[in-house]
Amino acid sequence: MTITVRRYVKRLEHLYKRMKLRFVPVEREYAGASNKDIFETIYRDARWDRSADGRPNSGPGSHYADLVDPYVEAIRDFVATLDTAPDMLDLGCGDFRVGSRIAPVAASYTACDIVASVVASNSEHYNIPNVEFRTLDLAADPLPPADIVFVRQVLQHISNANIASFLEKVSAGQYRYLIDTESLPRGIPFKPNIDKPSGERIRLNFGSGIDLALPPFNLPHKSARVLCDVPDGRFASIRTTLYELR
Numbered sequence: 001m002t003i004t005v006r007r008y009v010k011r012l013e014h015l016y017k018r019m020k021l022r023f024v025p026v027e028r029e030y031a032g033a034s035n036k037d038i039f040e041t042i043y044r045d046a047r048w049d050r051s052a053d054g055r056p057n058s059g060p061g062s063h064y065a066d067l068v069d070p071y072v073e074a075i076r077d078f079v080a081t082l083d084t085a086p087d088m089l090d091l092g093c094g095d096f097r098v099g100s101r102i103a104p105v106a107a108s109y110t111a112c113d114i115v116a117s118v119v120a121s122n123s124e125h126y127n128i129p130n131v132e133f134r135t136l137d138l139a140a141d142p143l144p145p146a147d148i149v150f151v152r153q154v155l156q157h158i159s160n161a162n163i164a165s166f167l168e169k170v171s172a173g174q175y176r177y178l179i180d181t182e183s184l185p186r187g188i189p190f191k192p193n194i195d196k197p198s199g200e201r202i203r204l205n206f207g208s209g210i211d212l213a214l215p216p217f218n219l220p221h222k223s224a225r226v227l228c229d230v231p232d233g234r235f236a237s238i239r240t241t242l243y244e245l246r
C-alpha cells in the first residue's frame with residue numbers, strides 16, 4: 001500500500017514538473033529587437049541576477065560554486081591531456097567569472113560577448129596577461145581563430161537560426177574542439193532543440209534543451225563525450241559536451 005502511494009505521489013510530482021516546464025512562457029517582448037539589444041536589456045535590468053555590489057551579472061550558472069567548480073575541474077583535466085596549451089575562444093563569456101578560472105591553462109584566451117558594457121567591465125576588472133576581450137555576435141560576426149571554442153550556457157538562450165549560423169562557422173575547419181554547455185531536463189525523456197526566440201529564458205522552461213548532434217543541427221564531428229554533468233536542482237542538469245571537430 002505504502003509503495004503504491006509513494007509511486008502515485010512520484011507520478012504527480014513528475015506531471016507537475018512537466019506542466020511547470022511547459023507553461024512558463026517564452027519571451028515575446030523582444031520581437032523585432034536585435035540580438036545586441038536583447039542581451040543589453042537583460043544585463044541593464046539585471047534579469048539573470050545581481051552581484052553583492054549591485055552590478056548585474058551572468059546568473060547563478062556563472063556564480064554558484066556547486067555549478068561552476070565541477071566544470072572548471074573537468075575542463076582543466078581535459079586540457080591537461082593535450083600535448084600543448086591550447087588557444088581558447090570563449091563565446092558569450094558573460095561576466096567572466098568562469099572563463100577567468102580557465103584562462104590560466106590556455107596559451108591564449110579570447111573572451112567575447114555581444115554586450116559591449118560587459119566586455120568593457122571585464123577589461124577593467126580582469127588583468128590576465130594572455131586574455132583579450134572582444135565584443136562580437138557569435139551568430140553574425142566572423143570568429144577569431146583558436147584550438148578550442150567554448151560556448152557555456154549561451155546557445156540555450158538563442159534561436160535555432162542563430163545557433164545554425166554559428167555552427168556553420170564552427171564547422172568550416174579552423175577549430176579542433178567545440179565545448180558546449182547546456183541546461184537540460186533531468187530524469188525525463190525530452191524533445192531536444194525546440195526553437196525559441198532569443199532572450200533570458202532557456203528551453204528548459206518548456207521541457208527541452210540543446211543537443212548539437214541531433215536535428216536540425218546535426219553538427220559534423222569525429223567524436224563526442226560528456227566532460228561533466230552537474231545536477232541543478234531536482235529536475236535539471238548542466239551538461240558539458242566535448243565535440244572533436246577534426
Ligand SMILES: C[S@@+](CC[C@H](N)C(=O)[O-])C[C@H]1O[C@@H](n2cnc3c(N)ncnc32)[C@H](O)[C@@H]1O
Nearest residue numbers: 039058062092093094098113114137138152154
Ligand atoms: C548565461 S550567460 C553565460 C556566461 C558565461 N558563458 C558563463 O558560463 O558564465 C550567456 C552570455 O551569452 C551572451 N550572448 C548571448 N547571445 C550572444 C551572441 N549572439 N553572441 C555573443 N554572446 C552572446 C550574453 O550576453 C551572456 O553574457
